[in-house]
């Protein structure tokens with residue numbers, strides 16, 4: 461079957477480590493696994509990290525990339541694939557598809573049957589393929605970790621990313637006052653259209669916020685601390701611009717801030733997110749939809765840093 465996979469690592473030029481070609485059909489590590497036919501997938505920064513060699517070891521190569529998928533199950537139902545799989549031996553106890561088990565950027569992928577959720581009516585395959593990783597992460601950051609129901613104002617750093625655009629769209633749909641930073645004037649304009657007050661990185665906000673959504677890291681963390689109201693939650697799920705920021709601990713204890721790490725979400729959180737999007741007509745922010753025949757272009761687009769929202773791959777085209 462056709463697939464997009466890492467054959468080596470290249471930290472400087474991850475695109476050079478990508479191969480698009482043939483891979484063997486999926487195998488089942490246990491009896492409760494099934495093979496599903498992928499209809500749509502979407503890229504995440506995770507896929508670029510994998511090509512750089514972050515989170516994968518050389519002996520795991522070749523590894524099919526991709527965490528997200530909407531697929532057709534063996535009974536003909538359209539399903540959303542929950543990408544987190546129990547993985548004994550991994551220190552986290554779990555892994556995301558494309559880490560230990562082959563990913564979704566293929567004609568078919570094998571997953572435990574319990575990882576399949578029904579595609580809600582009203583959501584297209586290409587829209588729903590954006591939700592299981594970046595949007596699920598943003599949903600958990602806001603709800604379970606950030607306790608956004610107790611919040612009035614939310615700051616989202618690095619407005620162009622998949623997680624960040626999700627957080628802005630979701631927080632705005634929840635009726636919160638949302639601030640978002642971006643280095644790019646055009647992205648600031650677009651994030652404002654999603655309901656955020658857009659500012660330059662580091663700008664003083666008109667008010668302190670109760671929840672900060674951090675995926676940028678070193679470049680924005682000091683601003684996140686300075687923008688936080690007393691008792692605020694700074695929720696971290698990524699560090700695209702550096703994972704070792706300087707942290708002013710005086711501000712952390714004086715303002716009684718909570719700095720919370722999070723990764724992905726639970727199947728129940730994904731079900732809640734799917735229902736929220738379907739019922740509230742919230743749709744993912746899609747940068748581009750690329751046919752699988754041009755999947756390398758999709759990687760180049762993500763790598764360019766110019767994306768606004770999700771890069772989706774249509775496996776039916």
Ligand SMILES: NC(=O)c1ccc[n+]([C@@H]2O[C@H](COP(=O)([O-])OP(=O)(O)OC[C@H]3O[C@@H](n4cnc5c(N)ncnc54)[C@H](OP(=O)(O)O)[C@@H]3O)[C@@H](O)[C@H]2O)c1
Pocket residue numbers: 504505506509593594597617618619620621622623624641642643644647661675676679680697698699700701722723724
């Ligand atoms: N833990 C999880 O479960 C999970 C799930 C999904 C993603 N993640 C992580 O979250 C991070 C975000 O991923 P993503 O795919 O949503 O987006 P991304 O492509 O990594 O981009 C995030 C944003 O970071 C900003 N940025 C990048 N470099 C910067 C720099 N040097 N200075 C200031 N800002 C910079 C950019 O904002 P502007 O251009 O607008 O300034 C960009 O839009 C990644 O590190 C990813 O691995 C984690």
